[in-house]
Amino acid sequence: MPEIAEVEHARRQCHKHCLSRKITSVETVPDELIFVNNTSDQFASILEGRTVVDTKRWGKYFILLFDQEPHLVAHFGMTGDIKFKHEKSKEEWPPRFWKTIITFGKAAGHQEGDEETIVMAFCDARRLGRLRLVFGDPLTSLPISKLGFDPLHNLPSIDDFFTMVIKRAVPVKALLLDQAFSAGVGNWIADEILYHSRLHPAQYSNSLTKKECETLREQMEEVCRIAVESEADESLLPANWLMTYRWNKGKGKGAGVLPNGHKLDFITVGGRTSAYAPSLQKLRGANPSKKTSSRKRSLKTEENEDDDTKDLKKTRKPRKTANDPTSTTGSSKIVKSTGNSIKVKRRSSTRLRGSSNS
Incomplete structure (x- = not known):
């Protein structure tokens, strides 16, 4: 399971690549476990048009703060990760097990040598990660508000x-x-x-x-x-x-x-x-x-650790089928948000090791 080091690394990557960039499009794979309190369609529609103004982390959650609410609160679960298109080869994109692919436009104050656009994917093979849209201050709202101290933020006396x-x-x-x-x-x-x-x-x-x-x-x-x-x-x-x-x-x-x-x-x-x-x-x-x-x-x-993972025992590993979006073969249903419309189309689809039992 990704821990404080892996999650902080993800936050820093988001801060480096996504800060001051506006979301221009969002693709999602329908998944009732990954997307909390919103369907994948709603998630895509809400995020489009927002600009990243800051990033935060508390425990194993990382946050993208936007110029308007709600904000994105993400948890990797057991096997979640984020990947950036400009760091992968054409053969590696889209990555396996992706759940959402978010495209960010040119950053404010864009300088020569900066990437014109940034494309980020949230991936999760076991579907125990969670993506939430939270109103208000995410650090004082559920699910983060019920967590204990963070060793790097507020270690007790x-x-x-x-x-x-x-x-x-x-x-x-x-x-x-x-x-x-x-x-x-x-x-x-x-x-x-x-x-x-x-x-x-x-x-x-x-x-x-x-x-x-x-x-x-x-x-x-x-x-x-x-x-x-x-x-x-x-x-x-x-x-x-x-x-x-x-x-x-x-x-x-x-x-x-x-x-x-x-x-x-x-x-x-x-x-x-x-x-x-x-x-x-x-x-x-x-x-x-x-x-x-x-x-x-x-x-x-x-x-x-939170209500998200109460699904652990009752969630079975999904079988791969021709229409399974996590399969490397066949085609998958993709929800894409551009502007105010939602389109549905068909398409093909030496960090720290997890230590769940080691």
């Missing part, structure tokens, strides 16, 4: 952070994944934070000392900041991070051994596979097991 942590009785890994606690932290970043904090993923939050909470808080900010500064490029991450060595449960680079000589192990905590170094991250008060589950609770982890 140590006293407040300590109180927030110890009042919960859950494994600390599950707490970090709870988007109502901290927005933007996902599976691999949570493991990275706990590794550098020297905390076992299954250690219960209400057993942490204030010193441990202080370290945890510091590492949340530092790990998220470094991950974001890497622009979601794994090769730019520090050599002493778990990220490069965790793949295939330690059977990849390093064969499960970190540069400092400590071995990796993997357990299930909060429903997610967790990578950790047992010799450095020791569990106090209980013997660790390969599967560690907490009591039944209403925790919203990254798999169930």
